[in-house]
Amino acid sequence: xxxxxxxxxxxxxxxxxxxxxxxxxxITVEKKDLEGxxxxxxxxxxxxxxxxxxxxxxxxxxxFELVYHLHNYSNKTDVSVKTFIDRKNPTMVSINNLWAGAxxxxxxxxxxxxxxxxxxxxxxxxxxxxxxxxxxxMRKDFxxxxxxxxxxxxxxxxxxxxxxxxMEEQLYPVEAEVxxxxxxxxxxx
Amino acid sequence: xxxxxxxxxxxxxxxxKYVKIWQGPQHPGVTGNMSLELLxxxxxxxLLKTHVGYLHRGFEKLMERRKFINCxxxxxxxxxxEPDTNEYLFAAxxxxxxxxxxxxxxxxxxxxxxxxxRLGATVMGLGxxxxxxxxGTIGQWAVAHRDFLLDSFEELTGGRIYHMYIVPGGxxxxxxxxxxxxxxxxxxxxxxxxxxxxxxxxxxAVFKSRSKGLARIPKDWIEPFGINGTTARASGxxxxxxxxxxxLIYDQLDFNVTTGTEGDVYARTELRREExxxxxxxxxxxxxxxxxxxxxxxFIPDIMxxxxxxxxxxxxxxxxxxxxxxxxxxxxxxxPQRVHVKGPSYTHAMSLLEKLAEGNTxxxxxxxxVSLQTxxxxxxx
Numbered sequence: 059x060x061x062x063x064x065x066x067x068x069x070x071x072x073x074x075x076x077x078x079x080x081x082x083x084x085i086t087v088e089k090k091d092l093e094g095x096x097x098x099x100x101x102x103x104x105x106x107x108x109x110x111x112x113x114x115x116x117x118x119x120x121x122f123e124l125v126y127h128l129h130n131y132s133n134k135t136d137v138s139v140k141t142f143i144d145r146k147n148p149t150m151v152s153i154n155n156l157w158a159g160a161x162x163x164x165x166x167x168x169x170x171x172x173x174x175x176x177x178x179x180x181x182x183x184x185x186x187x188x189x190x191x192x193x194x195x196m197r198k199d200f201x202x203x204x205x206x207x208x209x210x211x212x213x214x215x216x217x218x219x220x221x222x223x224x225m226e227e228q229l230y231p232v233e234a235e236v237x238x239x240x241x242x243x244x245x246x247x
Numbered sequence: 248x249x250x251x252x253x254x255x256x257x258x259x260x261x262x263x264k265y266v267k268i269w270q271g272p273q274h275p276g277v278t279g280n281m282s283l284e285l286l287x288x289x290x291x292x293x294l295l296k297t298h299v300g301y302l303h304r305g306f307e308k309l310m311e312r313r314k315f316i317n318c319x320x321x322x323x324x325x326x327x328x329e330p331d332t333n334e335y336l337f338a339a340x341x342x343x344x345x346x347x348x349x350x351x352x353x354x355x356x357x358x359x360x361x362x363x364x365r366l367g368a369t370v371m372g373l374g375x376x377x378x379x380x381x382x383g384t385i386g387q388w389a390v391a392h393r394d395f396l397l398d399s400f401e402e403l404t405g406g407r408i409y410h411m412y413i414v415p416g417g418x419x420x421x422x423x424x425x426x427x428x429x430x431x432x433x434x435x436x437x438x439x440x441x442x443x444x445x446x447x448x449x450x451x452a453v454f455k456s457r458s459k460g461l462a463r464i465p466k467d468w469i470e471p472f473g474i475n476g477t478t479a480r481a482s483g484x485x486x487x488x489x490x491x492x493x494x495l496i497y498d499q500l501d502f503n504v505t506t507g508t509e510g511d512v513y514a515r516t517e518l519r520r521e522e523x524x525x526x527x528x529x530x531x532x533x534x535x536x537x538x539x540x541x542x543x544x545x546f547i548p549d550i551m552x553x554x555x556x557x558x559x560x561x562x563x564x565x566x567x568x569x570x571x572x573x574x575x576x577x578x579x580x581x582x583p584q585r586v587h588v589k590g591p592s593y594t595h596a597m598s599l600l601e602k603l604a605e606g607n608t609x610x611x612x613x614x615x616x617v618s619l620q621t622x623x624x625x626x627x628x
Binding site for chain 1 (some may be wrong): 299300303307308309311312359469470471472473475484486491492547559560561563570572574576584585587589594597598599602626627
């Protein structure tokens with residue numbers, strides 16, 4: 059693991075190296091180095107399994123973070139390659155040529171974070187949301203509460219929880235009015 | 248670079264040669280609400296597109312606005328047949344980031360809980376596999392036997408489907424008195440069920456002729472498509488999280504990873520039967536080796552104001568269908584910054600199923616889908 063970290067540091071200028079466990083390391087590379095770094099790990103270091111690809115929204119820093127988590131079956135180690143991209147114009151190079159499964163991740167990130175992956179097949183197809191016109195929902199500035207209050211509304215249910223009163227007014231409206239009227243008159247006096 | 252999977256061929260629907268049909272989202276063969284858009288030429292599938300989103304409830308987004316303990320009733324809903332894996336992984340990620348060490352006995356009880364959940368889900372999966380090829384009786388037997396396990400869960404955790412039993416710092420309750428004996432009775436029943444399934448399913452000519460050679464996954468697809476779990480083991484890749492990255496107490500248990508060679512639907516089903524026997528074996532080992540007394544929960548800070556230091560981690564566990572992972576990022580506040588759930592169905596049902604379906608018939612698509620153990624809420628979260 060130590061030699062691998064040294065190689066990544068010299069080849070791709072890897073920063074923020076953090077060994078979370080003894081066989082699991084997080085590294086951060088520049089956006090332009092990412093594809094090369096991931097390709098190098100896959101082809102030359104045996105990290106052939108893309109465990110996950112996900113994005114994080116750091117709204118305070120005005121950046122998106124992309125996380126490529128790779129696993130090596132033979133020596134049972136993991137490397138998580140991370141990169142930061144600009145939040146204003148989020149575009150990233152697609153890695154669907156390296157992993158056929160990556161296209162699903164990229165399609166999901168396109169929909170949920172609005173990060174574009176040019177060249178990825180079917181990247182513009184809707185993934186889980188249909189007819190979505192708001193900002194991408196996993197961004198931090200998307201307000202779920204405001205959205206649900208504007209889009210959905212509570213049913214105008216009963217105003218009383220008293221079952222007897224409710225049924226009386228529905229089934230015998232005249233009698234209920236008389237009864238309630240008498241009760242009100244009595245209460246007034 | 249040449250793409251691994253080229254599916255850019257266009258089909259002219261107006262030529263009258265092809266027909267497009269939709270299976271789902273409500274369909275008895277689909278394991279959850281998911282729809283398959285099939286383009287057929289005669290009976291042969293030319294193109295399949297999986298559509299999900301019918302169960303999208305935004306769990307990952309919801310978790311960002313909730314305190315850590317409030318996330319527990321959410322995470323178990325991500326996978327209905329096997330919710331304990333989610334509970335364990337969320338708890339494990341939070342414990343790793345906050346540096347909490349759980350008591351020894353709690354580890355054993357967690358492993359017991361996880362194995363029981365695996366067994367229930369795998370037995371039901373076997374029944375579903377039989378049902379998808381028209382052997383409906385086995386499906387009913389399997390669901391009935393899962394129900395015996397649910398009774399055990401109710402006794403142990405208080406809940407039948409969603410348990411919320413694994414909590415940060417350990418597990419919620421002590422094992423009830425006499426639980427081992429009653430669980431053993433259920434295990435014997437399930438063993439008997441498996442020998443019955445051998446007779447009526449694995450020796451059944453219809454099942455054999457339909458499933459042998461169907462949807463074969465070559466070994467060189469494992470890495471590009473991100474396949475793992477039983478599906479990968481049936482193709483000859485020996486990867487089991489319990490063996491390769493032992494968590495809880497799995498390094499103290501004695502078991503072997505079984506692999507297949509064929510990689511077709513029959514091999515996957517056969518392997519799933521082996522997994523049931525393995526889970527039964529592991530439950531017996533756990534009950535025998537478990538420390539008989541000791542605390543089941545450790546002290547954790549005030550649960551409603553529990554702040555976890557800034558950090559990030561990825562934890563994984565073996566579920567009934569494959570590797571299940573949680574990627575958690577915290578920023579030092581009372582709320583998680585981001586939780587990403589990686590279920591095994593994610594790659595299996597989207598890219599792999601689309602690739603596997605090409606060239607198979609419309610009648611076999613549910614057999615293929617169930618053999619991959621796809622489960623939609625994991626995909627859309």
